Amino acid sequence: MAEKAHVDTSHLAIGIDIGGTGTKVGLVDVEAGELVGKRCRLDTPADASAEGIVETVSAALGDLAAQCAEAGVIAAPEHLMKLPVGAAFPGVVKRGTVVFAGNLTQAIGAPIADLLREATGTAVHIANDADAAGLAEMTYGAGRKHRKESVIVTTLGTGIGTALFTSGRLYPYSELGHIMMGEEVAERQMSVAAMRRLELGFEEWGARLTTYYRELERLFFPDLFILGGGISKRSAEYLHHIDVKTPIRVAKLLNNAGIVGAGLLGANQGRPRVGRRKKG
Ligand code: BGC
Numbered sequence: 001m002a003e004k005a006h007v008d009t010s011h012l013a014i015g016i017d018i019g020g021t022g023t024k025v026g027l028v029d030v031e032a033g034e035l036v037g038k039r040c041r042l043d044t045p046a047d048a049s050a051e052g053i054v055e056t057v058s059a060a061l062g063d064l065a066a067q068c069a070e071a072g073v074i075a076a077p078e079h080l081m082k083l084p085v086g087a088a089f090p091g092v093v094k095r096g097t098v099v100f101a102g103n104l105t106q107a108i109g110a111p112i113a114d115l116l117r118e119a120t121g122t123a124v125h126i127a128n129d130a131d132a133a134g135l136a137e138m139t140y141g142a143g144r145k146h147r148k149e150s151v152i153v154t155t156l157g158t159g160i161g162t163a164l165f166t167s168g169r170l171y172p173y174s175e176l177g178h179i180m181m182g183e184e185v186a187e188r189q190m191s192v193a194a195m196r197r198l199e200l201g202f203e204e205w206g207a208r209l210t211t212y213y214r215e216l217e218r219l220f221f222p223d224l225f226i227l228g229g230g231i232s233k234r235s236a237e238y239l240h241h242i243d244v245k246t247p248i249r250v251a252k253l254l255n256n257a258g259i260v261g262a263g264l265l266g267a268n269q270g271r272p273r274v275g276r277r278k279k280g
Pocket of ligand 1: 089090091092101102103128129130131155157158159160161162175177187
């Protein structure tokens, strides 16, 4: 890409997606709802403390800054952190502190927002990862034309994340991957990690997902389910095994929904809203 003297960055934000296995960062075009250039990914250390998570985020941001400056998207690496920043976290973060995490349990109790601000030198707006992915899907993806309806977005991966929307508003921090189904929480039996651990085929996994989504139907009567997470790109192999009344749509942003939603959250100054806030 050619070098630009004055680089317009008003439509850009940084999205950070902290996951149970990988931490991904990317530059997000919040008008188009897509990544600019490639995302940078590092492994999230297993049994990571909050400090370990923050170190990983900082290292990934360093890689991103170098990549963006080289591509001419920003004038110099140190300009990256002048952009708004949002982060998606796989748990519940209230008033900047982790109060619940399905997998990254070592981080519970940590003041993650302060740690990220100290490490990056800027405010980092944080949301639950499924909420961030849901915001992206409702703004740019499979939920765009369904904003007036009641929509449940689920992300299937290491855990099961959920985001609840009604009339275009998010009810944040729903943890419906943790509803009890029999003796165990749902995500222990129905996540992608569970499918792999239990060596289930797609048909059997689909049958389990049917039980799960029927339970969500019974409790919430949604108008639409949106199925997300990296596995959505293989939806042709399992979608027909999920037998529920509610229409299902496959997420459009696939594995980038978390980063894009985090970027949108940053651009909206931490307000977890569907759509982009107009500047003015
Ligand atoms: C966490 C959720 C998260 C989901 C997907 C669950 O274990 O409790 O907060 O959204 O995994 O990462």
